[in-house]
Amino acid sequence: MKLSDLLAGYDHQVLQGDPELADVRAGITYDSRRTTSGSMYIAMRGTRSDGHRYVRDAVERGAVAVLVEHPIAEELAPRVCVVQVANTRAAVPTVASRYFGEPAKEMNVVAVTGTNGKTSISYMVEAVLRIGAKARVGVIGTDGYRVGHELILVNRTTPTTPESVDLHHILRCMRDRGTGTVIMEASSIALTRHRVECADIDVGIFSNLTPDHLDSHGSMEQYKQAKLRLFSGMCRRAVANADDPVSADIAALMPGAVTTFGIDAAADFRATDLTVEAAGTRFVLHHDGRQRLAQVPIPGRFAVHNALATVAACHVLGHDLDAVVDALAVLPPIPGRFETIQTPAGVSVVVDYAHSADSLEKVLSTIGGFAPGRIITVFGCGGDRDRTKRALMGEIAAERSDLVIVTNDNPRGEDPETIADQIIAGVAKTGTEHERILDRRAAIQRALSVAKAGDVVLIAGKGAETYQIIGGETVHFNDMETVQKLAAGSLAS
Template identity: 60%
Template sequence: MKLSELLAGQEHHTLRGDADTTWITAGTAFDADRVTSGSLFIAVPGHREGGPDSVAPALARGAGAVLVDSRSPTLPESVWASASATGACVVQVPDTRKVAAIVTSRYFGEPGREMDVVAVTGTNGKTSVSYMVESALRLSEGAKVGVIGTAGSRVGNELIPMPSSVLTTPESPDLQYLLGCMRDRGAGTVVLEATSMGLLTHRVDRTFIDVGVFTNLTQDHLDDHGTMENYRDAKLRLFQGLCGRAVVNADDPVGAGIVAMMPDALTYSLDAPADYRATDLSVDASGTRFTLHHDGRKYPAAIPVPGRYSVANALATVAACHILGHDLGGLVSALDRMPPVPGRFERLQTPQGTSVVVDYAHSPDSLNKVLTTIRGFARGRVITVFGCGGDRDTTKRADMGRIAGTHSDLCVVTSDNPRNEDPETILDHITPGLMATGTPFERLTDRRQAIAFALSAAGPHDIVLIAGKGSEPHQTIGERLIPFSDMATARELAGA
């Protein structure tokens, strides 16, 4: 496709070459090392693997054109010489991130227009709702659905391989590529996780989202946003022109603001009047039964996951699918047949009779919810293994220690993803909250040793919660990704 066609209607200034005669034949990229001959390299300021300093390497790898940001420093003369030598076109735009979403969507034929696109945002529940939307449509109608998020990208059970560096909400070159793949593989619906940073940095712009889903807002990611107000505002971008319809949690105070912005938004609730409401909840270790109310009718429902928050996720799922025109009765009947979401209240029974729960809970609110749920049906002791991520919000650490201690009989505090932070320092931040509860605890920075200790301390009828990493297949230590799975480790250690 001609570069001039990709940039049509966008403010731009050609610095070298001719956009009318430059053809982009190998996609777009933010990372210089993913450029191939004929690529459009987009130099995003501050991007870890790209940016203005990577223009020269991108040209050396055969980039057919380069987009630079008007806010970036002037390129050195050596880069101009390289562009002249290779015949590459260099174009300046006001904001490379904003333009990237547009040109990449155009390059792949605006695939979002050809499918129903559901985007889920909120602090907790994004992955669960995404998986549940896919399961509900597949089980009720045999539909082919694409999923993009924390656990990777797939159409049904067919994975779409991507580099491990790809984010939960991929950068626009990756996101539009994935949407194109899903369209070409026959997906009629795509559901994606829209993170706050993904929304703030324009990754989901030009995705043609049909339904935006808001789950909740609780403390997290303050290392990125600074304040809860900034974090909220980043989430709200989804409902400020990026989606056609909205499904909103009426039990969260932010929901009212979304309804004010989008008066035709549909609401769901466990505690208040709403378009989709659940009552008569009955929770046990096997799951939750409830009554779903909509438009004056009642639907008996069940999900194979315990907890109020799981019912809220089910309501969000049903509402999002129903608003797209799918049969409500069929959706409700599919709920109790859903497979478990990897790393979300994922369960294991050991030969010794101990129950193990692996959950992604890594914020104060999510940890409180999963522990409160477990406490509701536990017959024995609750033993919690958890930590906090390094190089992330430090203000939540003591609070998570307090929550874990309040709801557990024994805690094992350990490393999550320490990244470039000293693991012992992270534990030092957590332990004051634990100590305030009086609950006994152990400090073991080695996560495998921590899980082993918890399992050895547990007896029949006890429940061991391993929280924080869910289905993540690795642990981030320094700059390295070390293969590590909580569930696989628990299975191995328990001999299950």
């Protein structure tokens, strides 16, 4: 595809070569190491490096076109077309969407943002449409990229929402596999870095806003503004949580285009009469003057909020409400999201991704509502991430547990002992019994060994992740897999 077609209508300046003659035929990349003959290299600024430093490497590997934010001091081969734009990250969505044939325009695209619930809502929407409407649905998010059970293998460089080049590549793959609807997670970082632009989003879902990622955004106001970008011209319609005050901001941005859901506040889709049990939650769904009995096989108010968001979004997309509600009742387990098993000793184990103060409190409050015995919580906090939440999470865990075992999450480049110290500072305020066992497998084993029939062990923070990042090393580790092996006695003590 000619570079001139990729940039048509986009403000740019040609520094070298002719966009009419530059034929981008081998893909687009922002990693010079993946540049091949005939490809286009985009120099993007990252948090740790600047892609402009690798322009020469990309050209030597065969790039025929380069997109930059400023002229390159080095002399480049005359065959290469170099184009300057004000912000390469902002330009990528236009270029990538066009290169891959604007695949989003041929599918219904739903984007979910909010502090908690993005992955759960994505799983719910996919399952409800697959079960209730026999639809072929694509999922893009924290747990990977797939259409149904078919994985889409794309190099992963971001934890939640892929870079724009990768996103449009994934969307093209999904379109080519006959996908009718795509549900994707839109993180605050992705929204501020232009990753989901030009994705032709039909419905944007807002789940909630609670303190998290303040190391990246600086304040709750800036964090909120990052989330609101999704509803500032990026989606056609919105589904918003009326129990969260941010829904009023969304309504102001999109008057007449917002469908609300909630439990406490008046909403288009409202749940009342909640009955929470270990096996799930029953409630009465109110919509458009009608009442329906509904249930979701996950316990807790947070599960009902996620279910309401799912029902509202599917209804906005035009799906039959009764079929959606019926499908909600038979949802399969969501990996790493209140995923529960019972050991042969009669101990219930819950594995959950809760990694913020709010999500941890919600999960523990739910467990407290049905646990017949003690609650034992095993968790840690990620390194090189928001330090301000660690003591608070320790305090919350201790207030709602009988025993807290502080362990490693993904310490990354931080000292694990320091992270544990900061968590325990919060635990110590309560006087709750606690232990420090940094080896996560040993911590889980300790929890299972002291738990008795009727107790509930919560293992929080990593959910369905299959790895731990310790220092510069990434090693295989999965909480549920570890629990299953330990409970079966197949791992040595």
